[in-house]
Amino acid sequence: MSRRLNEASLSHLPANVAVPSYDRRGVRPGIVHLGIGAFHRAHQAVYTDDVLALDPGWGIVAASLRSPDTQDALEPQNGLYTVSIRSEAGEKLRVIGSISRVILAPQEPDALLAALIDPHVRIVTLTVTEKGYCHDPATGKLDETHPDIVHDLGHWQNPRSAPGLIVEALRRRRVAGTPPFTVLTCDNLPSNGRTVHRILTRYASLVDPDLGSFVADEVACPSTMVDRIVPATTDEDRARIEKTIGFRDAWPVVTEPFTQWVIEDRFPQGRPAWEKAGAEFVSDVEPYEQMKLRLLNGSHSTLAYLGFLAGYETVSDAMAAPAFERLLVELMDRDVTPTLHMPRGADLARYKKALIERFKNPALKHRTGQIAMDGSQKLPQRLLGTIRDRLRDSAPIGRLALGVAAWMRYVTGIDERGAPIDVRDPMAARLRALADDARGSPERLAEKLFGVREIFGDDLPKDPRFTQAVTRALVQLYRDGARRTVAEFPSE
Template sequence: MSSEKRLSLNALSGLSADIRTPAYDPRDVKPGIVHLGVGAFHRAHQAVYIDDLLANDPQWGIVGASLRRADMRDALKAQDNLYTVAVRSGEGTRLRVIGSIGSIHVAPEDPETLLAALCDPAIRIVSLTVTEKGYCHDPATGDLNADHPDIRTDLENPRAPTSAPGLLVEALRRRRDANTVPFTVMPCDNLPANGPTVHRIITQYASLLNEGLARFVERDVAVAGTMVDRIVPATTDRDTAEITAALGLNDAWPVVTEPFTQWVIEDRFPTGRPDFAAVGAEMVSDVEPFERMKLRMLNGSHSTLAYLGYLAGYETVSTTMADRNFERLIHALMSDEIMPTLDMPGTDLGAYRDALIARFHNPALKHRTWQIAMDGSQKLPQRFLGTVRDRLAAGAPIDRLALGIAAWMRYVTGTDEKGAAIEVKDPLADKLRSIATETGRDPERLASAYLSLGEVFGQDLRDVPEFSRPVTRALKTIFERGAAGAVEAAAS
């Protein structure tokens, strides 16, 4: 399709009437939010909520920022920063064009321009979706990892940072020095207690620079915790081609998602906020119970499906769930081991479980198990280990949780059940592969070596027999019977 047929502001009027377009002129929108991490999830989630409210309140447009690469900026800039959200279900696909992102900056390319945007007095919220690893912290403790390469680099040149903690703190320092009120930080990643955790991380980073700055960040900067929920698979070339054909215009980087969406926000915005509730967000005083519910039930189950499903030869979540043994396993995992650890009066956890299972079955999403399996060393502490600790404290069994953890151990060895290489995407990939090479296929040695990784499992679990034994036993079963056989045994 020629460049003249590209998605753009001028082309919106020619779209089919059944394609939803912005109910405002994006050229009239003023920026009020900077968002760090303009990836697929943000564009299918927060940017959609903001798009809903801009018709009534145009002062909350988004300035986007990529902390790594320029490809998203380049793709969207050529189409006036518009893009398409394709909502897919078994009933078909609905298209919507989003206009809430006004511009995108690339931090490594030009940190000063991004910092200038962060220091604009009109910016009252800085939100983030940088994934767990983007916070440069120790997932086992929730503290800043001062030895992280990005943090070391930023500490050497703190006026031109590129990490998320470095950018936030430098912008806050400049705003303080200019007598500009600090923005509210709003993390939207899957971290336990993400508000307090991120507040602690940026305070700890500031303390490495200046104690006065650290006191300012700790006392005067608000961090609003959130829980976000929407399944957003990576966009494939086939997705792009299909959406472009349905749109009648070339969209270089659309996003694909499911009908379900949820955003729970701690109402902690001393310098103002949009009317999030008017567009469907839930404003609460304490987001932590919702975070825990989602991390344990959705994310923990998702990772279990990803590792076991990949090893069993299933490419997507929906094809994995089509195997009745996997569906029974996930239902039992949530019902028997996860839900008893959640204290949420007034919330129907059974209904939430059933809705999750229905979402996992959505055949239109094609959410790849390999994609979900990425960065497992960062995800396991958030998605599994809190549940494990609560179960152990109650003297309760953890057999299904242990199977998910053991499947991660088998996956990160880097070789699948047919002897083919697995492309393991993880910050600890080299260390994990080296351990597997040294221990071989001995489940006791392999489990013991992986459990000794303090950055994943902390210091309290390795020598607890009620934890190490079921994990080792599950790993032994996966090696002997394969992932599908282990799931069949656990589901029976």
């Protein structure tokens, strides 16, 4: 068995593998990150790695809120891991050193809270996915019936949810006279900073009204927009990287050359000089956030559900079919772009062109099934917001409705060939029960799923323009299949 990547191996890596340009022994944690996964390690941790040579006071302590897998992979490697940047031009490898420690929250809750209340920690970042905020995606408010929130409100000093952990840490810092850290969400939530601030304030007020007022008045939650495609790492990726670097990396991450981070510049306790690594600091993130959520994420989800149903394993496989590329180009140009209001100088045409090229990148092998996960949490911000805006303007919604219909077909748990689909979604059991009750009727299936208020709210199910468009598309998917439906879908 080959040797493991770790601190001692850095000086023995091939010359074409980039390594940290700073002395890791001098790095001090200034950031705690909740929800360490592939995206954080390919995005925020890389930006931070780029600037630690300028200021070593911004190292990262990362926490996994559920699974021990990342801790098990990175702890023997001293937090080091490889980033593989892949394109048709080839592969570039780089070892990232900004993460000094990984804490497994369920087993080490005291260690995580100790890290969160450390006075030197001034920023808490999050990539816990949409479902990690224990909120109602249709309203953006705290879901006070969520099992984790119910648990935390009964055991607020020993929380397990992200909102519970953050608020308990803020409470302890307040008691100790330590200024509150800035909470920086990097997840795809509408108006994500304001949404997280609202969730935290409500949770804190349920613990103690005075604490709620403190969070509302004193805790900064800047909005952000993050953008980088990060497929799941495969055993093939591990083997290829090990062969190149000469050491075994238990969990490298694979990504694309493109990366973007737009951040509202509001950090009362200071921040790293991420702009030196290419981050953009702006006064208003929302236009960029809408651009990314609707153009990239909305298109990605539409392609994922339709592509999966059509039998395409990866995004690039689906994009190789001319009808799928045409559908996405028209979705972006005709349906999404009219709903966006970008600041002067933003080049939407260039962004959309880049998206198509990124989706077609065959080196990434981004699986449609991976993008399809957690659709109940993603649909409201990725597609339904655009649909609401289009309906308000009395504009067509056919392609958007097709994306929603494809999700409905997908969550039945049975594909077009009668094989089971591994639907990974916090509502999977409920959605499957509704699908089973529909007994194969697309009309009944649509009607039952429209009743899931947490997804569709109270307004859309009452609007026949929406319900009829989605039902028509769903009937066509059942009758003709995804490939033929996409090929024959009319250009409006």
